[in-house]
Amino acid sequence: MEIDRKIEDFSRLGEIFRLLSSGEPLPENWDSGLVEAVGRLKKEAESAYLFNPWFIRHNVLMALGALGAMLTTENLTRWIQQYPLIKHPETRKGVNIGVIMAGNIPLVGFHDFLCVLMSGNKLTGKLSSDDARLLPAVVSVLTQINPAYQDMIALTQKTITGFEAIIATGSNNTSRYFEYYFGKYPHIIRKSRYSAAILTGTEKKEEWSKLGFDLFSYFGLGCRNVSTLLVPQQFDVRELFAFWTEFSRIAEHDKYRNNYIYRKTVLEMTGTPYTDNGYCIFAEKDKTALASPIAMVNIIRYSDPLQIEEYITTHRPDIQCIVTSKTDVYTSVAFGQSQYPSLWDYADGIDTMTFMTELKK
Numbered sequence: 001m002e003i004d005r006k007i008e009d010f011s012r013l014g015e016i017f018r019l020l021s022s023g024e025p026l027p028e029n030w031d032s033g034l035v036e037a038v039g040r041l042k043k044e045a046e047s048a049y050l051f052n053p054w055f056i057r058h059n060v061l062m063a064l065g066a067l068g069a070m071l072t073t074e075n076l077t078r079w080i081q082q083y084p085l086i087k088h089p090e091t092r093k094g095v096n097i098g099v100i101m102a103g104n105i106p107l108v109g110f111h112d113f114l115c116v117l118m119s120g121n122k123l124t125g126k127l128s129s130d131d132a133r134l135l136p137a138v139v140s141v142l143t144q145i146n147p148a149y150q151d152m153i154a155l156t157q158k159t160i161t162g163f164e165a166i167i168a169t170g171s172n173n174t175s176r177y178f179e180y181y182f183g184k185y186p187h188i189i190r191k192s193r194y195s196a197a198i199l200t201g202t203e204k205k206e207e208w209s210k211l212g213f214d215l216f217s218y219f220g221l222g223c224r225n226v227s228t229l230l231v232p233q234q235f236d237v238r239e240l241f242a243f244w245t246e247f248s249r250i251a252e253h254d255k256y257r258n259n260y261i262y263r264k265t266v267l268e269m270t271g272t273p274y275t276d277n278g279y280c281i282f283a284e285k286d287k288t289a290l291a292s293p294i295a296m297v298n299i300i301r302y303s304d305p306l307q308i309e310e311y312i313t314t315h316r317p318d319i320q321c322i323v324t325s326k327t328d329v330y331t332s333v334a335f336g337q338s339q340y341p342s343l344w345d346y347a348d349g350i351d352t353m354t355f356m357t358e359l360k361k
Contacts, residue, residue, distance in 0.1 A: 001148055003086055006118055007076045009146045014071025016141060020045065021065030034144040041137040048106065052130050053255050055106050059218050060134065063106040066340050076118075079343040085357040086119060094121040095359050098163030100178070102170065103128025105218040107135060111343075112167050112352065117152060119356035124163050125155045132157055165359050167352070188355055190348045193223040193320035194290045195338060198308060199231045203325050203335070205243065210336025212244035214323050216280070217339050219256050220294060223320045223347070224338045228290055228298040229282070230308055237299060241277040251279035260295035275299075290315050320347070 019026060020042055026035060045064065048055035080086055097116050101109030109125070113135065116123040127135060136155055143150050165186040168178040175191045182189065197211060214226045231237065251257050263281055267274050273284040281296040287307070289298040302308055312322065321341075322332040333341075346352050 001120075001146075003080060003118070005146070007073060007080065009142065009149075010071050010076055010114065010118070011073040012145050013138070013142055014068045016041075017064040017068030017071065021061045021068055031144075034141070037137075037140040037144040041134075041141055044133050044137040048134060051133060052103070053253075054219060054221060055131070055134075056253070060106045062217065062339070067107065067110055069340060070343055071114075075343055079353075080118065082344070083119075083353050083357050086353075094119075095164040096122045096124055096162055097356065097359075098124045098126065098160045098166045098168075100126040100160070100166070100168040100170070101128050101131070101135075103130030103132075105222045106131060107138070108222070109135065109169070110138070111341075111347070112169075114343075115352045115356055117149065119353055121356055121359070122151075123153050123155075124160045125153070126160045127155055127157050129157060165356075167355075169347070186355070186359055188348075188350055188352065190350075192291070192318070193348060194227045194292075194318060195224050195321045195323065196228040196230060196290065196311075196315075196319060197226045197323035197335075198326075198332075199229060199235065200325075201232050201235050207325055207335040208240050209243040210334075211240070211323065212247050213336045214338040215297060216244070216247040216250055219250060219253065220297075222339065224341065226297070226323055226338065227292040228285075228300060230300050230302055230311065233301045233303045235301070237275050237282050238277075244277070248277075248279050256295060259293065263293055263296045287311055287314075290318055321345075 016038055020038070026038060030038075045060040046057050048060050049057065099109065099112045099116065101112065108131065109128070113123060113125065125135070139149070139153055139155065143153075163185070166178075166182045167188045167190075168175075168182060169190040170178060172191045175189050178187075178189045195214075197214060211226070214224075216225075218225060220227070229237070251260065260279060260281065264274075264276065267281065267283060275282040279295070282299050283292075283296055285298040285300055287300055287310075289300060292298045300311070302311075312319065321338055323335055323338050324332045325335065326332065
């Protein structure tokens with residue numbers, strides 16, 4: 001299939017994602033098969049919480065909106081232009097790529113799915129039990145847009161076989177398992193990643209407000225969610241709380257609230273200093289901290305900018321993104337943008353498309 005057609009197809013899919021996310025009605029001139037497939041995706045989006053309590057409707061629609069913002073003709077064209085081999089598919093034959101997907105946030109495996117198809121390869125996808133229904137519904141929409149994708153995609157929850165290369169996403173523990181079983185294949189094996197935000201105390205108030213999204217979207221479950229705040233030595237974290245009142249509703253979620261209560265109890269029992277805004281705990285930590293459990297954010301204080309550089313250098317292999325107002329430094333993202341990566345923002349900093357286009361049949 002020509003790359004221009006793929007760009008057209010995924011741009012169309014992006015349009016559908018944007019419509020579903022915004023709640024706008026579908027155009028009346030769409031054919032019945034596509035309308036039915038989109039209706040299935042909408043139903044899965046609205047009922048996903050029945051199969052995974054973390055996948056509330058708001059979060060699934062937010063994920064669709066983020067993907068919709070990514071999948072535009074302009075973005076796809078700019079992205080693909082970086083890979084000359086894709087523009088000349090006659091120079092290579094596609095291979096079967098196995099993709100073991102995570103399930104921490106809705107459709108987190110979509111970017112790998114997209115990369116496989118855009119690079120001219122076939123996908124054998126192992127769905128996470130935590131997110132086993134949304135991507136098949138997306139595939140139903142995509143194959144209505146262009147039936148040719150039916151022969152390029154196989155999804156299952158069972159053990160995958162027949163692949164010639166593998167991409168596996170999991171935790172630091174599962175990565176050792178992946179290395180053992182898949183090390184003989186060309187592979188990308190991803191481990192746990194975390195994100196941090198750097199505050200100077202001089203940010204605009206609107207940036208502090210947007211930081212709430214980086215912290216609390218998807219209940220903080222994504223690798224791009226901020227788990228650690230680096231703040232000046234005398235900075236009062238409580239100054240931020242007034243800007244995040246819209247996120248207090250996450251405490252109404254049973255599983256999140258249980259985590260919040262548990263973490264707070266543990267800190268009180270151990271005498272660990274913390275600040276509490278009623279739905280999240282901000283715990284004082286030393287410079288080694290990066291990961292944080294659900295409903296808790298690490299606070300690391302610095303007195304010299306060099307301490308920030310030291311922290312980033314030390315943790316660079318484990319950092320997914322850094323949120324700061326100085327986005328020209330540390331290859332960072334602006335406040336409120338952590339969950340809106342571009343097509344060329346690759347997980348773990350590994351260029352997935354280069355890996356796929358250089359595979360030899």
